[in-house]
């Protein structure tokens with residue numbers, strides 16, 4: 400059975416998907432990649448360009464997972480300040496190694512948006528790419544200390560990021576609901592489904608093979624190789640990359656439990672009127688706030704507002720999640736009560752325990768890269784390159800991320816219940832703080 404694409408603005412307006420088939424027969428490859436999202440396809444592109452024989456498989460079609468569903472914000476700043484990251488890693492790897500990893504990681508992260516836009520240009524990927532910057536702003540005074548630590552930390556690390564006062568934030572966003580903020584100038588946006596399809600096209604052109612509608616059901620070792628078996632065929636490969644992120648299943652035991660798949664909902668409004676468009680993000684930056692239950696939004700090429708926040712039900716939003724999104728939209732733009740939504744859909748964000756992306760090597764010859772915590776458009780694109788480097792033999796110690804053991808979330812199997820309970824509580828906290836500006 401084919402997995403249907405969500406009824407999203409991106410699926411409705413994307414460039415056509417390169418043609419791919421279901422896997423049949425018993426095939427061989429140097430590297431087999433599970434997952435045809437940004438991570439898997441970037442890895443496939445890098446490896447194919449080096450003459451490596453690569454096969455990518457996805458249970459759905461290209462971009463079926465988060466890569467075809469996201470907000471399309473291309474962000475070069477991680478969730479934690481560099482100093483916080485260094486401290487976390489120092490506890491695990493000692494001061495010296497943690498400092499080296501932090502420097503490499505922050506440099507890679509700060510360059511992630513530029514890396515994506517350069518890739519788009521190099522491969523002529525038509526995906527409405529715009530590099531106009533990203534505004535992040537505080538929803539209430541309680542968020543200011545952590546916000547300022549982040550701003551200073553990333554400025555000290557060399558990020559192209561500037562402080563904005565509340566008046567500047569209001570002028571640039573058109574929202575009267577925020578305090579101070581920052582603009583990260585290297586950031587931007589893409590039409591994510593067109594981008595992921597463009598990456599697939601580039602990987603195919605470089606020589607990769609992509610199979611769709613093919614769930615890999617088992618992964619077994621056969622002497623020094625790995626056999627990936629689907630209902631309709633198999634691949635025997637020297638190396639394997641698992642690029643399954645928030646859609647990880649039980650293919651590699653323990654991998655899915657390293658992340659919590661948090662639902663994020665996206666809503667695309669009708670095309671904005673001239674008055675709305677002049678007021679809302681007139682310079683076309685992207686926007687995200689400091690709420691625990693984040694609001695994030697941007698304008699599309701055709702001048703719709705795409706607005707996102709957390710969901711609690713499932714990837715197909717129920718009435719309560721729809722109401723939650725509409726309420727968020729009105730909180731941010733109370734002056735436009737007439738805003739109507741044409742499309743609403745959801746997807747899974749892979750949240751890690753330390754809010755950092757992870758590379759794992761669960762067995763010899765197998766790497767997994769996941770957990771960009773909702774900031775994976777740029778960073779998953781980079782992750783794919785890092786996995787390609789790892790599988791080609793780059794020493795783990797040279798990577799910008801430590802190769803970590805898979806650490807399961809405690810009580811993982813109760814995560815859906817946890818989300819249902821926590822989201823409303825966190826929304827109440829956010830709402831209370833937003834009144835204290």
Ligand SMILES: Cc1cc2nc3c(=O)[nH]c(=O)nc-3n(C[C@H](O)[C@H](O)[C@H](O)COP(=O)(O)OP(=O)(O)OC[C@H]3O[C@@H](n4cnc5c(N)ncnc54)[C@H](O)[C@@H]3O)c2cc1C
Nearest residue numbers: 434436437438458464465466469470472615746774775776
């Ligand atoms: C609603 C939403 C909004 C977001 N907004 C933003 C944003 O604005 N900016 C940002 O930076 N990030 C955002 N993100 C995060 C970003 O989309 C992800 O980090 C990124 O797309 C992850 O890419 P990926 O290739 O690692 O995984 P995915 O794109 O999720 O791909 C994983 C693929 O693995 C496949 N798969 C899983 N198991 C198997 C199997 N056994 N066999 C075959 N195939 C399998 C799935 O079918 C899936 O297609 C958002 C995410 C969501 C869900």
